[in-house]
Amino acid sequence: MGVLTIDAAILEGIVAHARRDHPDEACGIVAGAEGSDVPSRLVPMENSARSMTFYHFDSMEHFRVWREMDDRDEEPVVIYHSHTATEAYPSRTDISLAQEPGAHYLLVSTADPEVTEVRSFRILDGVVTEEPVRVVNASEDAVQKYLFGQSPTTVDYECRAGN
Template identity: 50%
Template sequence: MLTIHTKLISAMITQSLKDHPIETCGIIAGLAGSNLPLRLIPMRNVAQSENFFMFDPQQQLQVWKEMSARHEEPVVIYHSHTGSEAYPSRSDVELAAEPQAHYVIIPTCSPHKEEIRSFRIVDQMVIEERVQIVRQYQPELEFQMMVA
């Protein structure tokens, strides 16, 4: 299950709608081993495509180095689907390289507000997971969020 702060959900949706019809993408970092998403990092989609995303390799290298220095890891890897349902495409599955991460998809193709969906993708197997959106993390986790 993915437990995520409502502010992070809002930020992902806002970015997705702003970038539409191009797929948006980014990560949410958290302390290594914590499984708690804390710090949203929008990424550039160098593919500039309506049905595919690819992180800018130079930006990705810089972000991963920064996360390592901060003892963080990518807890959430997110992107939008602008013309299809919020389910991992074949290329999403083939390119999923972070088995510990939650893969979140934000649909922007429908005029009706749809829920984001989260998946675990390990060895090209896709498992949908529940998403719990919270207004506040537990007190000790909220403190971690403020100092991250």
């Protein structure tokens, strides 16, 4: 079973983007070195649909960002978007339109103004598989604001040494 390992600072950036664009859906990627499965470079994207219920990468920005990744030998390790009134679980739309088999699909729900729900999935040929989110370099405070949607036994928080 897979796991998404993500740095707390990057997750903070994703959540900040989702909160900023609320009530519209926010979307973007986290690029990482090809084959590394390590998301290291956050790229918030424009939602060209500018909608509370739909997101669509702007076609020209999509092209530029993908070419840049190509030049840097990167790939989209994480593709994220927010749901602003519903849970952080892939909708049928998300499933039917998912076309990046190698990506972790990270969903963030901003439906609750206080607590952000964060969940990660693989979506392959219409099959959704949830995976644990492992946050590294997190302070205890930061982690407490998130609801990871997994049972406690499968959530793995890793805090800095000394925390």
